[in-house]
Amino acid sequence: MRKSTVAIVGRPNVGKSTIFNRLVGERISIVEDVPGVTRDRIYSQAEWLTTSFNLIDTGGIELGDEPLLVQMREQADVAIQEADVIIFIVNGREGITAADEEVAKILYKSNKPVVLAVNKVDNPEMRESVYEFYSLGFGEPYPISGTHGLGLGDMLDAVIGHFPTLETEEKDLDTIYFSLIGRPNVGKSSLVNAILNEERVIVSNIAGTTRDAIDTPFKRDDQDYVIIDTAGMRKRGKIYESTERYSILRALKAIERSDVVLTLIDAEEGIIEQDKKIAGYAHQAGKAIVIVVNKWDTVESDEKAMKAFEEKVRVHFPFLDYAPIVFLSALTKKRTHKLIPEVKKVSENHAIRVETNVLNDVIMDAVAMNPTPTMNGKRLKILYATQVAVKPPAFVVFVNDPELMHFSYERFLENRIRDAFGFEGTPIKIFARRRS
Ligand code: GDP
Ligand code: GDP
Numbered sequence: 184m185r186k187s188t189v190a191i192v193g194r195p196n197v198g199k200s201t202i203f204n205r206l207v208g209e210r211i212s213i214v215e216d217v218p219g220v221t222r223d224r225i226y227s228q229a230e231w232l233t234t235s236f237n238l239i240d241t242g243g244i245e246l247g248d249e250p251l252l253v254q255m256r257e258q259a260d261v262a263i264q265e266a267d268v269i270i271f272i273v274n275g276r277e278g279i280t281a282a283d284e285e286v287a288k289i290l291y292k293s294n295k296p297v298v299l300a301v302n303k304v305d306n307p308e309m310r311e312s313v314y315e316f317y318s319l320g321f322g323e324p325y326p327i328s329g330t331h332g333l334g335l336g337d338m339l340d341a342v343i344g345h346f347p348t349l350e351t352e353e354k355d356l357d358t359i360y361f362s363l364i365g366r367p368n369v370g371k372s373s374l375v376n377a378i379l380n381e382e383r384v385i386v387s388n389i390a391g392t393t394r395d396a397i398d399t400p401f402k403r404d405d406q407d408y409v410i411i412d413t414a415g416m417r418k419r420g421k422i423y424e425s426t427e428r429y430s431i432l433r434a435l436k437a438i439e440r441s442d443v444v445l446t447l448i449d450a451e452e453g454i455i456e457q458d459k460k461i462a463g464y465a466h467q468a469g470k471a472i473v474i475v476v477n478k479w480d481t482v483e484s485d486e487k488a489m490k491a492f493e494e495k496v497r498v499h500f501p502f503l504d505y506a507p508i509v510f511l512s513a514l515t516k517k518r519t520h521k522l523i524p525e526v527k528k529v530s531e532n533h534a535i536r537v538e539t540n541v542l543n544d545v546i547m548d549a550v551a552m553n554p555t556p557t558m559n560g561k562r563l564k565i566l567y568a569t570q571v572a573v574k575p576p577a578f579v580v581f582v583n584d585p586e587l588m589h590f591s592y593e594r595f596l597e598n599r600i601r602d603a604f605g606f607e608g609t610p611i612k613i614f615a616r617r618r619s
Contacts, residue, residue: 187346188237190262192290193272194255194282195242198302201329202272203227203240226435231339234346237439239265239432252285259286263293265432268345270338271321275301275312279319287319296345299324300338305331355407358400359530362411362437364465365447366457370477373513374447375412381520396437403523411437438464442533442574443471443526450492450510451481454499462500469575471533471609472506473525480512505601507608529608534573537604543567546580549599556589563587566618576611581618588615
């Protein structure tokens with residue numbers, strides 16, 4: 184089923200990123216007492232009861248130094264374009280401001296459902312303050328407190344009540360969905376074309392095109408694939424806007440629908456900060472990953488150069504130490520044939536399920552090799568472990584006290600599990616749970 188998308192809008196400092204963090208359930212954005220701070224993350228998945236949805240913090244969409252009003256207008260536009268439901272946040276401590284009215288005016292013109300949330304209502308005595316907001320014309324205002332986590336349930340009930348029903352976009356479980364990410368000009372479109380033009384690839388038909396990407400199914404060696412292409416979309420001018428700021432959002436949606444993400448790096452230009460940020464999204468989303476060093480035709484391409492570049496990649500992307508690296512040229516097609524087998528391999532690793540008894544043998548061997556840590560005289564005891572999910576593989580380790588599970592020990596266990604089962608190309612997750 185296609186997930187619905189919810190966007191948070193509102194003028195700076197009303198608490199958008201605070202609420203975003205609350206709804207996403209982790210502290211992942213930066214909240215500071217400075218209006219307009221940049222966020223780490225603007226897009227994530229959230230859940231309420233049994234419904235999961237995509238959440239966008241439009242306040243985090245970077246627009247350079249345009250005037251405030253222009254920025255707000257742009258952010259509201261993004262919300263209207265991308266979202267099924269919009270949460271409009273105002274500040275209950277300040278009342279209605281001219282900027283709120285400005286946002287409201289833009290939202291009136293869309294046909295998207297809007298849920299009005301009055302934030303910073305930190306205690307019941309303040310609930311009176313919400314009434315003035317009826318005049319914004321979005322029906323009942325929901326009093327909430329982002330910092331205290333109050334009122335969010337009622338607000339979310341209203342949000343989910345507006346979700347469109349009868350959505351269909353079934354994913355075929357036997358098909359490997361993959362996408363290409365990377366900064367502009369890294370060669371995404373060229374590589375998509377190279378892959379699809381390879382002679383052994385038979386493109387069945389161009390189908391399933393969403394507003395954000397073009398999905399092209401193809402078959403190779405009896406395996407079905409779908410390539411999710413967001414870059415070509417922009418070039419074909421089929422989207423509502425061709426500006427870069429929407430491309431991140433589109434890439435994030437593509438990542439979410441993918442099993443495997445190819446992270447492209449430009450060998451000619453080298454690695455820059457933006458590359459790491461983009462790759463970080465794929466890692467956080469728990470997708471299988473292949474690092475692709477493109478434009479390898481432009482550099483001296485002997486073994487030594489390759490080793491040196493590989494080392495550079497490992498230094499710049501320590502969080503992707505599990506991802507294989509493929510050096511190729513989308514232009515000359517050199518080594519592009521190596522890519523699809525790699526996609527298949529990491530996709531299989533992404534879905535590995537290991538047997539509980541074998542897993543526990545590995546864990547117990549690991550503990551024998553490197554004793555568990557102690558804290559305040561108390562030693563971590565590992566009782567047993569079990570795999571609880573695939574894509575990515577996730578493991579629960581039952582222990583006497585989860586507080587005793589240090590990051591470094593968790594990392595050690597992860598490496599032992601990797602050594603034993605070969606999870607090349609996939610992140611794995613480990614959770615410590617109490618069991619007495
Ligand atoms: P944004 O610019 O709209 O994303 O706003 P932020 O999430 O960065 O929050 C702006 C400021 O308001 C921060 O100092 C937050 O701590 C504060 N804030 C957010 N939610 C609440 C709330 O429910 N109550 C109170 N008292 N302060 C809040
Ligand atoms: P995108 O913005 O990531 O989709 O990048 P494009 O596929 O449009 O490529 C950007 C530019 O890089 C174009 O001029 C391509 O011809 C060039 N390019 C792409 N792949 C290669 C490559 O492997 N080698 C060289 N030398 N140029 C490439």
